[in-house]
Structure formats: structure tokens, C-alpha cells
Amino acid sequence: MDPQLSHHVAGSVATVVIRHPAKRNAMTAAMWRALPPLLDTLAADPDVRALVLTGEGGTFCAGADITTLQDGPEEAQGLAVAAEEALAAFPKPTVAAVRGHCVGGGAQLAAACDLRLAEEGALFGVTPARLGIVYPASATRRLVSLVGPATAKYLLFTAELIDAGRALRTGLVDEVLPEGELDKRIAELTGVLVSRSQLTQAAAKEFTAGRTDRDAHWAARARESGDTAEGVAAFLERRQPRFTWTASTSSTTG
Secondary structure, X not given: OOOEXXXXXXXXXXXXXXXXXXXXXXXXXXXXXXXXXXXXXXXXXXXXXXXXXXXXXXXXXXXXXXXXXXXOHXXXXXXXXXXXXXXXXXXXXXXXXXXXXXXXXXXXXXXXXXXXXXXOOOEEEOOHHHOOOOOOHHHHHHHHHHHHHHHHHHHHHHOOOXXXXXXXXXXXXXXXXXXXXXXXXXXXXXXXXXXXXXXXXXXXXXHHOOOOOOHHHHHHHHHHHOHHXXXXXXXXXXXXXXXXXXXXXXXXXX
């Protein structure tokens, strides 16, 4: 099978699968380039309310295909950063479903997701020190925001792999599931995510990313959307709310 990113949409959840089994799902230059436009397409789809990123088989992503570095590490790093930033900017909730190795560029992608769930046996590593590469500032800041400066330095300085238990303790992942139960838990979690207010989620994504100058913008969106009135009515009537605001059809910029 040629290296590729595949995707499908079911139940308002888009699943993007990293496929490069010959090299433990390492990302080629073409795969890095393909991710941002794919995310744009899924962001614009009103049927998509959440996104799952995972790898084919028993591996999430072993990093960048080493051949991408032969043509110039700076170009390869630029492609990875562009893909990471596109994933972080995706306006709907994103979840990394991790099995096996989540290393280098794979860890970079997982960290750019909103949530990370891992199966027991998963291994995580940030490995540029093995190759003498300077890890991007944006990716470093994102890693520090998850695990703190001490663990970030450990991962970056040593390039050692850590197990899922340590990843959970340090905040790199949110949940660790027994073998065979990851898919079920991902389905449960995304089922909850797609039932909640996308307005609340989109605003929370901005605020937690550090943008705090848009309170008035989001207050206006809330007034226009009717989501608050629907949420209150549903609570009083003891039914599930039917939220209508979507990030697909409403601007989150400006």
C-alpha cells in the first residue's frame, strides 16, 4: 500500500487514518502536505462535529519518514509544523487514538489534538536529539503546555521513549485503556462530544490556546446562535438539547 492519509465520516465523527505500514506509519512529505487541505475540507463539512486521528494497525505514527530529511531538514520541518498548526487550529474537537509507537512527528501530531487516549503498551517519544534537529518553537511550547517544562526537557534532552503510564501521569495523555477497549472508549467519548454545544467548544479551543481578546465576539455569537436558550430549555424539559450553531458555517475569525 502506498503511504497515504485516508478518512471516513460516520455519526458526525471524521476519522483520519495515517497509513504507511511498511515504516510504522511514518509521515512522508506528501502526507504532511495532504493533511492541511484535508482538515480544511472536514472543517467545512457541517456533518462533521468531531475528528479522530489514528494510525493503521498497531502503530499510531513513528514520526517523519527519514527520507524526507535527506532533501533538507528545514523543509521537512516546515511541512510538519504546517500540518501540526492546521490540526491545532481545527475548529472542532480533535482526539488522538494512540496504539503502539507515537514518536517524533507522531507525538507532534498527537500533541496538536485536543485530547489523547492511548492503549496500554503505547510508547511516546520526542526524538529530535537523536538526529541533531532543533525541535520547532511552536511544538515545544505545545509540549510544555501539556507536560510542564521538566518533563518536556526530559523528553527533548534524552529522546527516550516513555510508556503509557508515565504519559498519563505527566499529562501527555488523558486516558489509558486496556488492550482491545480503545475503539469502544473513542466511540463513547466522541458520542458525547458531538452532542454538546459546538459554540462552547469552539470558544473554549480559542481561550485555552491563549487567545483572550474575543469575549465580545463569542458573546455575540452566543446571542445569535440560540444555543443558550436551547440548552436551558432542554435542561428544564429534561431532554437532549438540539444545538444548531456549527463552526462549519460560522466565522471564528475577526
